[in-house]
Amino acid sequence: MATNRHEELGLTNDDVLQIYETMLMARKIDERMWLLNRAGKVPFVISCQGQEAAQVGAAYALDKEKDWTAPYYRDMGVVLHFGMTPRDLMLSAFAKAEDPNSGGRQMPGHFGQRKNRILTGSSPVTTQLPHAVGVALAAKIKGEDFITFTTLGEGSSNQGDFHEGMNFAGVHKLPTVVMVENNKYAISVPVEKQLACEHVADRAAGYGMPGTTVDGTDPLEVYKVVKEAADRARRGDGPSLVEAVCYRLTAHSSDDDHRLYRDAEELETERKLDPIPKFANYLKEAGVLTDELNSEIEERIMKQVNEATDYAEAAPYADAEYALRHVYAEQGGND
Numbered sequence: 001m002a003t004n005r006h007e008e009l010g011l012t013n014d015d016v017l018q019i020y021e022t023m024l025m026a027r028k029i030d031e032r033m034w035l036l037n038r039a040g041k042v043p044f045v046i047s048c049q050g051q052e053a054a055q056v057g058a059a060y061a062l063d064k065e066k067d068w069t070a071p072y073y074r075d076m077g078v079v080l081h082f083g084m085t086p087r088d089l090m091l092s093a094f095a096k097a098e099d100p101n102s103g104g105r106q107m108p109g110h111f112g113q114r115k116n117r118i119l120t121g122s123s124p125v126t127t128q129l130p131h132a133v134g135v136a137l138a139a140k141i142k143g144e145d146f147i148t149f150t151t152l153g154e155g156s157s158n159q160g161d162f163h164e165g166m167n168f169a170g171v172h173k174l175p176t177v178v179m180v181e182n183n184k185y186a187i188s189v190p191v192e193k194q195l196a197c198e199h200v201a202d203r204a205a206g207y208g209m210p211g212t213t214v215d216g217t218d219p220l221e222v223y224k225v226v227k228e229a230a231d232r233a234r235r236g237d238g239p240s241l242v243e244a245v246c247y248r249l250t251a252h253s254s255d256d257d258h259r260l261y262r263d264a265e266e267l268e269t270e271r272k273l274d275p276i277p278k279f280a281n282y283l284k285e286a287g288v289l290t291d292e293l294n295s296e297i298e299e300r301i302m303k304q305v306n307e308a309t310d311y312a313e314a315a316p317y318a319d320a321e322y323a324l325r326h327v328y329a330e331q332g333g334n335d
Contacts, residue, residue: 004286004287004288005220005282005286006220006286009220009223009224009227011220011223013288015060016220016283016286016288017283017288017289017297018060019056019057019060019219019223019279020276020279020280020283020289020297021297021301022052022056022059022077022080022081023052023053023055023056023077023219023275023276023279024052024276024297024298024301025080025086025301025304025305026048026052026055026056026076026077026080027048027049027052027276028298028301028302028305029076029086029089029090029305029308030045030047030048030049030076031049032090032305032309033045033090033093033108034047034250034254036093036094036309037254041094041313042093042094042095042108043095043107044107044108044253044254044255045093045108045253045254046073046074046107046108046109046252046253046254047074047248047249047250047251047253048074048075048076048077049248049249049250050183050217050246050247050248050249050250050270050273050274050275051074051077051181051183051216051244051246051247051248051275052076052077052275052276053216053217053218053219053222053246053275053276053278053279054077054179054181054216054217054219054222054244054246054275055074055075055076055077055078055081055151055181056077056078056080056081056219057218057219057220057221057222057223057226058078058149058151058179058222058223058226058242058244059077059078059081059082059149060081060219060223061222061223061224061226061227061230062147062149062226062230063146063230064081064082064083064116064117066117066145066146067117067146067147067148067149067230068117068118068119068132068135068146068147068148068149069082069117069118069119069132069148069149069150070118070119070121070128070129070131070132070135070148070149070150070151071111071118071119071121071128071150071151072121072125072128072150072151072152072153072156072181073109073110073111073121074109074153074181075111075151076089078151079111079113079116079118082113082116082117082118083113083115083116083118084100084111084113084116084118085308086304086305086307086308087307087308087311087312088100088101088113089108089308090308090309090311090312090313091104091311091312091315092104092108092110093108093312094312094313094315095317096312096315096316096317096318097315097316097317097318097319097322098315100112100113101113101120102120103318103322104317104318105318105323106123107123109121110122110123119131119132119135125152125153125155125156125159126152126156126157126159126160126161126162126165127161128150128151128152129150129152129156129161129162129165129166129178130161130164130165130168131150132148132149132150132165132176132178133148133150133165133168133169133174133176133239135148136148136169136174136175136176136233136239137168137172137174139174139175140172140173140174140175145234146175147175147176147177147230147233147234148175148176148177149176149177149179149226149230150176150177150178150179151178151179151180151181152178152179152180152181153180153181153182153183153186154180154181154182154183154184154186154191154194154195154200154243155185155186155187155189155194156180156186157180157195157200157203158186158194158195165178166178166203166204166207166209166239166241167207169207169209169238169239170207170208170209170238170239171208173236173237173238173239174233174238174239175233175234175236175238175239176233176239177226177229177230177233177239177240177242178239178240178241178242179226179241179242179243179244180200180201180241180242180243180244181216181244181246182200182216182243182244182245182246183246183247183248184247184248185248185252185258185261185262187252187256188252188256188258188260188261190261199211199213199243200213200241200243201213201241201242201243203241204240204241207239207241208238209238209239209240209241210229210232210240210241211240211241211242211243212225212229212240212241212242212243213243213245214242214243214244214245215244215245216244216245216246216275217245217246217247217273217274217275217278218275218278218279219275219279220282222242222244225242226242228240229242246275247270247273248270249267249270249271249274280294
């Protein structure tokens with residue numbers, strides 16, 4: 001019998017089913033958040049739909065027990081793999097006191113959870129890249145065995161933080177992997193109006209590191225490239241830039257109307273490249289996934305999404321006084 005692609009990469013059937021399930025979980029949570037937003041129950045959604053393969057394929061190539069990640073706001077697939085739960089994400093969407101990212105202070109997508117080695121993100125784009133590079137510097141100085149992984153959109157690769165972080169990482173040969181999730185639009189600006197070069201990965205040469213462009217709708221291809229980059233970083237050979245080309249299947253956020261800058265034909269074409277049915281088809285052809293198993297997985301996921309939604313909706317908001325915590329020095333307490 002012919003070897004399947006995932007077996008050639010050293011992945012088992014259980015591995016690829018886990019990748020698929022995490023991708024599907026990210027999609028179902030995202031879809032539920034859109035419904036809640038349209039119902040007026042959550043204020044804001046910034047979507048991962050269309051980018052789940054890049055996120056989960058890359059995250060699976062890392063060591064989630066010791067590596068640190070600095071995700072960007074769409075990276076639901078990354079943080080789910082690193083240990084965030086559907087309940088965590090729903091608490092964030094509802095901005096409740098138990099939100100592990102910020103206690104309801106920040107918008108959804110501002111991930112941060114120390115116990116799962118997820119570095120806190122912020123609203124200005126690309127700030128996470130210098131943070132990841134700084135933590136990689138700490139790993140090198142201390143001689144500790146971990147690497148950092150950070151992601152950003154292709155629009156973010158035009159910010160000054162990108163140059164500063166990439167240059168510093170390249171000069172000091174730091175153990176970090178930078179992945180650009182190129183979804184073709186920086187909000188409303190198409191990629192051809194953002195880049196003078198053909199690929200974001202072309203910029204890697206200027207920083208003295210390898211750059212690779214990969215199909216971001218194929219989690220196995222992304223896994224392969226990120227695994228090679230992670231292994232390189234662990235050997236002490238320095239950073240890598242990975243560009244995962246994917247498609248944003250929704251508007252930029254719930255506050256955006258992408259019909260103003262994308263026509264229906266383009267959207268229909270991109271929906272045909274949806275990574276989830278594409279990967280499901282591969283798994284079925286490989287004899288790993290059946291229709292019956294797929295139904296079981298979907299049922300299990302929807303049960304978790306429903307439970308997370310109900311819990312988060314019923315959870316309390318933070319007290320008003322909480323807004324002042326962790327802002328000023330506090331006397332006489334242990335907070």
